[in-house]
Amino acid sequence: MRRVLLALALAPWVACSEADTQPTAASTAAIASPTPRAAVSIEPPLLRLGEVAVVEVVVVTPPDHRVHPVTPPERVDGFWLLDAETLPVERRPSRWTQRTRIRVRAREVGKSEWPRLRIEVDGPEGDRTALETEPRPLEVVSVLPEFPDQTATFPYRLPDAAPSRTPALAAAAAGALAALAAVALARRVRRRRRAGAAAAPAAPEVPWGAALAGLDAAVGELDTDWRRSADRAGCALRRYVTQRFGQPLAFRTTEEALALAPPFALATRWAALLDVLRALDAVRFRPDEAPDASARVRQAIGEARRWVEGSIPPGSAR
Numbered sequence: 001m002r003r004v005l006l007a008l009a010l011a012p013w014v015a016c017s018e019a020d021t022q023p024t025a026a027s028t029a030a031i032a033s034p035t036p037r038a039a040v041s042i043e044p045p046l047l048r049l050g051e052v053a054v055v056e057v058v059v060v061t062p063p064d065h066r067v068h069p070v071t072p073p074e075r076v077d078g079f080w081l082l083d084a085e086t087l088p089v090e091r092r093p094s095r096w097t098q099r100t101r102i103r104v105r106a107r108e109v110g111k112s113e114w115p116r117l118r119i120e121v122d123g124p125e126g127d128r129t130a131l132e133t134e135p136r137p138l139e140v141v142s143v144l145p146e147f148p149d150q151t152a153t154f155p156y157r158l159p160d161a162a163p164s165r166t167p168a169l170a171a172a173a174a175g176a177l178a179a180l181a182a183v184a185l186a187r188r189v190r191r192r193r194r195a196g197a198a199a200a201p202a203a204p205e206v207p208w209g210a211a212l213a214g215l216d217a218a219v220g221e222l223d224t225d226w227r228r229s230a231d232r233a234g235c236a237l238r239r240y241v242t243q244r245f246g247q248p249l250a251f252r253t254t255e256e257a258l259a260l261a262p263p264f265a266l267a268t269r270w271a272a273l274l275d276v277l278r279a280l281d282a283v284r285f286r287p288d289e290a291p292d293a294s295a296r297v298r299q300a301i302g303e304a305r306r307w308v309e310g311s312i313p314p315g316s317a318r
Helices: 002-021 025-032 167-195 207-220 226-245 254-258 270-284 293-310
Strands: 037-043 046-048 052-061 079-086 096-106 110-114 118-122 128-132 136-141
Touching: 037 128, 037 136, 052 118, 207 226, 207 293, 226 270, 226 293, 254 270, 270 293
Parallel strands: 046 136
Antiparallel strands: 037 052, 052 096, 079 096, 110 136, 118 128
């Protein structure tokens, strides 16, 4: 009974103490309401050539503040700026958050830095605050696998073949293929006999002839589609180097070509070849249309043609 009476006597005092120590709604809002600040995040910060990173600029302000549109930098070394999007403002009782997402594509190997951004914020009373974001590191690496101990050139990339666990089945498959080949050969011989005397086989086209024809076709497409023209020229030049010198460039990127050891026949001409391929790639993979794109493609095709003509053996027909 004494405990009950003591609790009833202390109840008003406890209630008053809790009211004194508990913050009001206004003070809570004042404490939670942040000062304007901005930050930048990049995902991922380490990219391979051709990959896309998302740069997010976040500006947090107290309510009723207006953030001026975030302007992406005009240039970031090693990257193409693809697009920028301002997301709807996230409004909460204590803060407003504005996000701007910028997409960039990696185009050159090396370390770079996302520069500082200056962002202006207007308060409800008309006062303006200038915010600055901290720079962020960026790095682009090659698409080549990491083989630090590799000293010889990489071989042709062939499909991986799993070792056969049943030799008998493999032998049966080989026998079936041999039988099919024999049947196909017999049919071909019968067709030739029915056709009469076989015509003289046509002379095989020389590699440089096919390359020059491909470059001429690229020039023909220049006025209608300069990007397709650059693509056709780059493919023609890569096929020619593969057929003529046995260098596997037909299905390799320019960055992969940098890791290859040039053959002896191209020791003095390898750097010029890579310069031409880089000039064509700079137009082929550019996301926007450069004002001088056609002129750059025409110049690169001319350099590719001179490179092919300089590699033709003396006295050979074109």
